[in-house]
Amino acid sequence: MVGESAPIDAAPPVPPAERGSERGTPARVGVRLGMEMALSRLRARRPLLALGLGVALAVAAAVIEVAFGSxxxxxxxxxxxxxxxxxxxxxxxxxxxxxxTALRDAAWPAARFGASSHHVALGIALATALAAAGVGALLAVVVVATARGPGAAPFVQDMLISGWIGALAGAAYAGWFSLGATFHRRGLGRFAPLAADFLFGGSAGVVGALMPRGNAVNLLGGPAPLGLGQPASAGLLALSAVLLALAAAARCRE
Known part of the structure; x- marks a missing residue:
């Protein structure tokens, strides 16, 4: 009727997919901020010097081994x-x-503006794993290029095999160090997996199977921890890189 207002329809509820998208957007932003922040830090002078020193040590190791016999x-x-x-x-x-510093504190420059420290920390851990995979592959390729002799396997084949082993090992190490950085003040807990890998990473037991060194040595043709096959060692390295990064981020929840 004239003079009567038409009934106002209630706004339809937001579909679950849209609500999930709204929740996902801040998560993606937080992860992206964490990755950008970590990669920016890795472009500074000190990490570049550390990378240069690592390459120099890898070359030195290759030259020494060649001197003992090609x-x-x-x-x-x-x-x-x-x-x-x-x-x-x-x-x-x-x-x-x-x-x-501690991983939670490392996420604070972005988290203080509203981003979730959990998502920012995940971005830092993922960027660290990606960078470490590249560094691990680079060190392996440098060694192959320096130490190979006339009777060695074809260069490209040797380089590809060694490179992907280095990438897997590097990402797994990064996962352990990211998780370690969530313990103790200033992330001093990252020293624990480093010490464990040095002391027990080459063992044939459970610790050797959990740490990156034992599985990397297995992939290179060395002793296998727990008698694992090479596919199992490769899977453990890849899985640990992902799960440890997620665990590190989970420990940084508000």
Whole structure:
């Protein structure tokens, strides 16, 4: 009727998919901010010097092994690099990505403006893993290029195999160091997995299967922890890189 207002329809509820999208947008922003912040820190002078030192040590290891004999020099140099140079180099880079403090504190510059510290920390951990994978692959390729002799396997094949092993090991180390950075003041807990890898990473038991070094050595043709096959070691390295990054971020929830 004239003079009567038409009934106002109630606004339809937001579909679940849209609500999920709204929740997901801040999450993606937080992760992106964390990744950008970590990568910016890794472009500073100190981490670049650490990378240069790692490459120099890898070359030195390869040259020393060649001096002892070209036969098997690549394998020996790779083992030496994966046991010492790779974990130390990635440890330094992971510490710099987290601003040499606890992971939660490293996320604060973005979290204080409203981003979730959990999502920012996840971005930092993911960026650290990606950078560490690249560094691990680079160190392995440098060793192959320096130590290979006339009787070695084809260069491209050797480089690709060693490179992906280095990438897996590097990402796994980054996961451990990111999780360690959530313990103790200034993230000093990151020293615990480094020490555990040095002391027990080459063992044939459970710890050797959990730490990156034992699985990387297995992929290079060395002793296998717990008698694992190479596909199992590769899967453990990849899985630990992802799960440890998620665990590190989970410990940074508000």
């Amino acid at each position: 036969s098997g020099a690549v394998d020996r140099a790779l083992l030496a690099t994966f046991r010492l140079v790779t974990p130390l180099t990635i440890f330094a880079l992971a510490a710099d990505a987290a601003d040499r």
